[in-house]
Amino acid sequence: xxxxxxxxxxxxxxxxxxxxxxxxxxxxxxxxxxxxxxxxxxxxxxxxxxxxxxxxxxxxxxxxxxxxxxxxxxxxxxxxxxxxxxxxxxxxxxxxxxxxxxxxxxxxxxxxxxxxxxxxxxxxxxxxxxxxxxxx
Amino acid sequence: xxxxxxxxxxxxxxxxxxxxxxxxxxxxxxxxxxxxxxxxxxxxxxxxxxxxxxxxxxxxxxxxxxxxxxxxxxxxxxxxxxxxxxxxxxxxxxxxxxxxxxxxxxxxxxxxxxxxxxxxxxxxxxxxxxxxxxxxx
Numbered sequence: 001x002x003x004x005x006x007x008x009x010x011x012x013x014x015x016x017x018x019x020x021x022x023x024x025x026x027x028x029x030x031x032x033x034x035x036x037x038x039x040x041x042x043x044x045x046x047x048x049x050x051x052x053x054x055x056x057x058x059x060x061x062x063x064x065x066x067x068x069x070x071x072x073x074x075x076x077x078x079x080x081x082x083x084x085x086x087x088x089x090x091x092x093x094x095x096x097x098x099x100x101x102x103x104x105x106x107x108x109x110x111x112x113x114x115x116x117x118x119x120x121x122x123x124x125x126x127x128x129x130x131x132x133x134x135x136x
Numbered sequence: 137x138x139x140x141x142x143x144x145x146x147x148x149x150x151x152x153x154x155x156x157x158x159x160x161x162x163x164x165x166x167x168x169x170x171x172x173x174x175x176x177x178x179x180x181x182x183x184x185x186x187x188x189x190x191x192x193x194x195x196x197x198x199x200x201x202x203x204x205x206x207x208x209x210x211x212x213x214x215x216x217x218x219x220x221x222x223x224x225x226x227x228x229x230x231x232x233x234x235x236x237x238x239x240x241x242x243x244x245x246x247x248x249x250x251x252x253x254x255x256x257x258x259x260x261x262x263x264x265x266x267x268x269x270x271x272x273x
Contacts, residue, residue, distance in 0.1 A: 007183040020189025020273045059185055060268075090187075116268065 008090035011057060013102070013123075014082035016072045021119070022059035027086050027098050029053045029129065053100065053125035055084060061109060061117035069119045076104040081126045093136040100129040137191050137269040141237035143174045146198055146265070149233035149241070150174075153226050155213050156200060169258050170213055172200040172226070177267070188272035196241075196265040200226055201251055201258050210259035217261050218246045226263055238269030 011018045011025055032049030062068035076082060081101040089095045106122040140161075147161045150172050160173035167173065177193040184190040202213035217226040227243040235241060244264050251260040 007186060007188070009186045011186065019187040020185050020271075022189075023185045025186075060190060 004089050006088075008088075010085075010087040010090050012083075012085045013057075013072065013104075014076065016067070018057060018059070018069060018072065021062050021069045022057055024058045025055065025086060026057075027053070027055045027088075051129070053129055055086065055102065055123040055125070056120065057123070058118065058120035061119045069121075070107075070109070073104060073107045073119070073121050077107050079104065084123060087134065091134065093134060095134050096131075097134045098129060098131060100125045101127055137180075137193070137238050137267070137271070139177075139180070139193075142193070142196070142235075142267060142269070145233065145235050145237045146174045146196070146230065146241070149230050149235075150198060150200070150226055152224070153200075153217065153229050154224050155202075155216065156226075166253060167201060169201040169203055169253070172198065174198050182271060184268070184271070189270070190239075190268060191271040193265075193267040195244075196267050198226065198230065198263040198265060199251070199260050200263070201253070201260045203259065205250055205257045205259040214248060214259055214261045218263075226261070230263065230265060235269075238267050240268060242266045 009025060011022050030052045033046040034049050035044055036047050037045045059069065065071055081103050084100055084102045086098040087095060102123040102125055104121060105124050108120040110118045143161045147159045150156060150159045155170050156172050158171045160167065163173055163175050175197040177196040181192040181194060184192050200217050203210040216222060219225045220227055222228060230241050230243050242265065244266050246261050246263045249260050249262055250257045
């Protein structure tokens with residue numbers, strides 16, 4: 001199956017499920033580059049450096065006191081790193097998964113008069129990312 | 137959200153409104169005004185969040201038929217039913233009801249139309265409701 005619908009995506013943070021509160025997520029893997037161009041070259045030459053990554057999640061606010069996004073995410077702002085698990089194709093043996101410790105750098109609530117209350121969170125990866133597929 | 141359950145709760149929300157003699161949970165074959173009925177949403181939007189967490193019904197019409205369009209009563213009823221400052225208005229009652237079949241109902245607009253019953257033109261106030269609630273999760 002070459003294409004996958006996003007409705008199957010699964011997200012948890014610090015062991016708490018955010019899936020049913022989330023309608024958008026973005027995981028970004030990046031790396032530094034070092035310019036190692038020397039004399040005699042006609043184009044820049046780069047070497048890969050340290051890896052980095054960020055993620056953003058957003059969705060519909062839920063007022064549930066213990067399991068809503070505000071209850072889960074607001075206390076994590078500025079707190080020690082927690083584990084993010086992002087499964088773009090849902091759960092299942094062999095399906096892809098991004099597992100990484102993250103710092104919650106920003107939690108945002110937006111209330112536009114003509115729409116539902118929304119939430120969003122910015123995450124900074126810390127240490128290595130585990131891209132191992134899900135086990136059985 | 138189960139469509140029939142949502143429509144029945146909208147009926148329960150409108151029933152106490154002064155001046156509404158009877159409320160139907162579906163478009164009836166005929167009715168005796170002043171009365172109201174809940175009609176079908178234009179569509180149900182599934183999967184508003186991952187994992188089937190939320191579905192939305194963006195436009196659910198609740199129609200209240202007041203009186204003959206040429207009667208002053210029609211104007212007075214339509215005014216009371218659509219007054220957002222009146223706690224017994226249809227808008228206020230629809231938004232304040234403690235729903236269990238959905239998370240919330242927001243009355244986005246009301247339009248005033250002519251509904252013909254037995255060849256007689258009646259004034260109808262059509263309240264357009266946005267509904268959101270649990271999906272298949």
